[in-house]
Amino acid sequence: MKTLKVILGIFLVTILFAFTSRGDKAPQKVKDAFAKKFPTAKKVKWEKENTTEWEAEFKMNKVEYSANFLEDGTWKETEHEIDENDIPQNVKAALASSFPGYEMEEAEISETQNGTVYEFEIEKDETEIEVAIDANGKVVKQEVKN
Template sequence: MKPAMLAILLASSTLFACDKEDQDLAPDKVPAEVKASLVKTFTNAINFEWEKKEANYEVDFDMNTVEYSALFTASGEMLMHKYDITATELPEEVKTVITQHYTDYRIDDAEVVDKAGTRYYQVDLKKDNMEKRVVLAADGQEQAQISYWD
């Protein structure tokens, strides 16, 4: 087998092996309760992309030119949602902790995550070829018990 074909075959098998529990869904495969909850909560949402995440439903969408994601149970209960923000929109306490604890790292991406009414900030940090992902509370405290939501 030619090296190029082998590389393509290996890359495609790796791609399909990842996230076996995550499945892209057509909108007609999403329960009506989930779609109704989404529209009720995010009235200006557009451009929906649905995935099945284990027993839950995740949707990526745009609202007012901002990228959002939300995670719902099959009955339509929203478990959490997130949206993109700029580094300048992070609370001062969060920026201070990043500056003090992640010297020489730059903020590559920042998001607000709302989980059960509590706001967290998840931040992608980059330095040379290194990347770190951290979740922080509004006061800048790292939240090791909260998983980074991809």
């Protein structure tokens, strides 16, 4: 029994090491593009987002950010959380009128090459929805989460 525990422990440590060590192996093109776009970023942690993208989590001006890049270094998106007070009034009004009775759980700004949107996680009873609203107050995405 003791031998089994030792083998299991070694196996778990190996798996943990494999998952944590591969996260910082972002391609040099990605790291270079990141450094050029965010020269003042601190505490950068890389993670493979999916088969074609890398995500960097970092701090800049005491704010936590995430940014996604393609394998060739192409920037895709930057996100950071914002306070409810920093959301434009027309965006708040669009959220309230489109989703009455929902409570805001989280708010972020998402910047892409196509522009800026405000992303929200909202909740009502057992229903959770991710919503994106553009700066003009138009709902551009909504997705019910399980």
